[in-house]
Amino acid sequence: MKISKFMKGTVALALAGVALAACSGESTEKVVKVGVLVADVSGEEALGFKSYLQNYVAKQYNYEFIYSPQIESAEQAKSQAETFIGQNCKAIIDMADKNRGDLAKLCNDNQVYFAIGSGMMSDEDFAASKSLEYFVGQIGPNMTTEYETGLAMGQYYKDAKNVTKIGVYGAFIPNPMHLYRMAGLLTGLGDTYKGATGQNIVFTVFGDGAQFDASNIAGDVAIDYCAGFDNEGAIFATVGQIIAKNPDAFLSVGMTTTFFADTLDGAGVEYSDIDSFTSANGNHMKNGSLGYLAGKYSSSLGPVFAAIKSAIDGKAIRTEAGEAFSLSQGYWTAKSSEEFEKFQSADSVENPIFNKTLLDSLIGLSYTEFVNEVAKDRTPQ
Amino acid sequence: MEELASRNKIKFDKYRLKKLVIALLPLVALIALFVAYLIILNANDYNVSMNLKTLLNQSIVLILVATGAIFIFTLGQFDISLGANTLFAAVIGTLAYKASGNIFVLFLVCIVVAVACSLLNAVIASIFHLPMFVTTIAMLSVLTALATFLIQSEGTASGTSFSITLPSNLVNDLSAIDTPAFKISVVVIFMVLMIFIFNFTKVGRKMKFLGGNQNCAKLTGISVSLFGIIAFALAGLGAGLGSSMTVVYAHTVSTTTASSIGMSVFIAIVFGGMPINGGARSRIYSALIGGISYNLMTNILFILFQSMQGVRDGLVQVISGIFFLAIVFVASINYRSKNLPR
Numbered sequence: 001m002k003i004s005k006f007m008k009g010t011v012a013l014a015l016a017g018v019a020l021a022a023c024s025g026e027s028t029e030k031v032v033k034v035g036v037l038v039a040d041v042s043g044e045e046a047l048g049f050k051s052y053l054q055n056y057v058a059k060q061y062n063y064e065f066i067y068s069p070q071i072e073s074a075e076q077a078k079s080q081a082e083t084f085i086g087q088n089c090k091a092i093i094d095m096a097d098k099n100r101g102d103l104a105k106l107c108n109d110n111q112v113y114f115a116i117g118s119g120m121m122s123d124e125d126f127a128a129s130k131s132l133e134y135f136v137g138q139i140g141p142n143m144t145t146e147y148e149t150g151l152a153m154g155q156y157y158k159d160a161k162n163v164t165k166i167g168v169y170g171a172f173i174p175n176p177m178h179l180y181r182m183a184g185l186l187t188g189l190g191d192t193y194k195g196a197t198g199q200n201i202v203f204t205v206f207g208d209g210a211q212f213d214a215s216n217i218a219g220d221v222a223i224d225y226c227a228g229f230d231n232e233g234a235i236f237a238t239v240g241q242i243i244a245k246n247p248d249a250f251l252s253v254g255m256t257t258t259f260f261a262d263t264l265d266g267a268g269v270e271y272s273d274i275d276s277f278t279s280a281n282g283n284h285m286k287n288g289s290l291g292y293l294a295g296k297y298s299s300s301l302g303p304v305f306a307a308i309k310s311a312i313d314g315k316a317i318r319t320e321a322g323e324a325f326s327l328s329q330g331y332w333t334a335k336s337s338e339e340f341e342k343f344q345s346a347d348s349v350e351n352p353i354f355n356k357t358l359l360d361s362l363i364g365l366s367y368t369e370f371v372n373e374v375a376k377d378r379t380p381q
Numbered sequence: 382m383e384e385l386a387s388r389n390k391i392k393f394d395k396y397r398l399k400k401l402v403i404a405l406l407p408l409v410a411l412i413a414l415f416v417a418y419l420i421i422l423n424a425n426d427y428n429v430s431m432n433l434k435t436l437l438n439q440s441i442v443l444i445l446v447a448t449g450a451i452f453i454f455t456l457g458q459f460d461i462s463l464g465a466n467t468l469f470a471a472v473i474g475t476l477a478y479k480a481s482g483n484i485f486v487l488f489l490v491c492i493v494v495a496v497a498c499s500l501l502n503a504v505i506a507s508i509f510h511l512p513m514f515v516t517t518i519a520m521l522s523v524l525t526a527l528a529t530f531l532i533q534s535e536g537t538a539s540g541t542s543f544s545i546t547l548p549s550n551l552v553n554d555l556s557a558i559d560t561p562a563f564k565i566s567v568v569v570i571f572m573v574l575m576i577f578i579f580n581f582t583k584v585g586r587k588m589k590f591l592g593g594n595q596n597c598a599k600l601t602g603i604s605v606s607l608f609g610i611i612a613f614a615l616a617g618l619g620a621g622l623g624s625s626m627t628v629v630y631a632h633t634v635s636t637t638t639a640s641s642i643g644m645s646v647f648i649a650i651v652f653g654g655m656p657i658n659g660g661a662r663s664r665i666y667s668a669l670i671g672g673i674s675y676n677l678m679t680n681i682l683f684i685l686f687q688s689m690q691g692v693r694d695g696l697v698q699v700i701s702g703i704f705f706l707a708i709v710f711v712a713s714i715n716y717r718s719k720n721l722p723r
Contacts, residue, residue, distance in 0.1 A: 041694070069694045073640060074632070074634075079438055082431065082435040083680075085428065086422075086431035086432035087425070087684075088426065088427060088428055098635075099544070099632065102631075172538055174537075
């Protein structure tokens, strides 16, 4: 009897599900679906991008952006990409950074457009993928931009804040993006790594088998270093020890606002980061001790969408050689709460920088025109 | 007297019917889920063949690892280190494949390493007279740490994790066998072998006996240590094949590879109708049925709650958990009988 009730319940549930699915199938018939692969489902930057895509772009263009669950491994990324393809997504935006070369090929084999929305492909992967017909391209800060962003941060704290002893968080070094930022930061502070300065620091680290050893740092500014690739307890303990030494500032090449903002706010230690212009970061700058933020803004993803829509509409933006593009996009930098608020109000979900008018003007451009538009400085004055 | 005999016969028939229904329930549930999945895919105008291919890719590694793990579960034991074992074997296998360029070496190394790690669990438990699941907890930490060390030493940083990626010529070789036909063949061969050992040899029967009543089994001369070692070796074989298939599919290995396998194996086996205490009612095909059912259910839930993206992932987890409890409850109806398992 119990089994019979259970089976009845199961059948009823299945029928309800089928009915629900059937209804949803009818209503989404003409919407263009785009899958979004994400490794971070709760970070401020990720939420900003998600809000822009789902609450602004989707409504303006009758698109649907289907987000993946949190992607943790390459096999999950591939499986989720296959799921998106099975759901008839016309394109996939990758922000998860798990074996991108493989995903580009998978999408190409299935005639689904593939674009990178956060970070950049490795040079090897990009070289191997750029000729794929369905690989749209990538827009994001390139390594030179990453280096210059770190450099500006270092120079600011050396020249304007006169720091002499600081804490530094290396995030996910030897991830190239973080390593280039670190090279810039050390150079800006006037420090050296194994005697190297500038981008030579990167080559030195890679020459040592990609092992970054903070004891090789020398210079006037004393640095207590914390690496991000360690177990969570050890990282927090190291940050705690650095704070206990009362540094002039705690400078970071990424992820500090996500992990340590409350700790640093509580300790009253000024800190910097490279992240994005989100309300939480604004709060840390206004009410906490976040003193410097180089960041992306939510609608900076706009050109990626424009490129995808161009491709879907049959007006793909390709380089002169007919290949996928790789374009750099800079950061905005706020050093005060007022500056932060100015940036934030200039790029809201209701009124983003890359609004419909601007997006419409990007769709279907030639490669050269598109490059010029993406390169334009849109920093609010 | 006759009336009593008739009443007992009716009771016995009812008992047998209940047993049969419960035995068939996982298969019925699989068929129901599959039909519902097809209806939902069609209703949403999804690409059915692509979704079935995805389902196959999602289930292959889980089925292989879970089928091997059935032998451990039959003994009433639990191996929490299966995910770490799969990861470690995949790392060593990938490095060996990178060095040799030979796919056969990839499979061989993955299997040898996984079986060796699994055997180490059983041997340590045997030497120190520890419950086997205790050694698997220690092994989980050791294998994860070793794999992480190797990946960080030999791999490159990508995103927020390190990974060992294969060069394009080796990826092309792997892509050639990354086909449904090859994957299904591997599963079929492995399943046939495991079904034979489990159902048609003394090894399988003695394991069921051990899982049902260890003291009784010991008194009849069955060695707990010996069959523990055999069970872990077979589980290692499953983990080894699973790790090779992971590399064949993903073409890379990172610290997060196979991270969810350990828990998924347990859920899949229970979904497939395996008694949580092992013993005589253990079924080797539970992994196959459960592995597919579990992925079917998850996929269906993700489609149904697609529009509720803010709460979708949490909702799917909660509903999966409720289903899991419901299945354990229904399955346990059969164990509440005072009779010994027949």
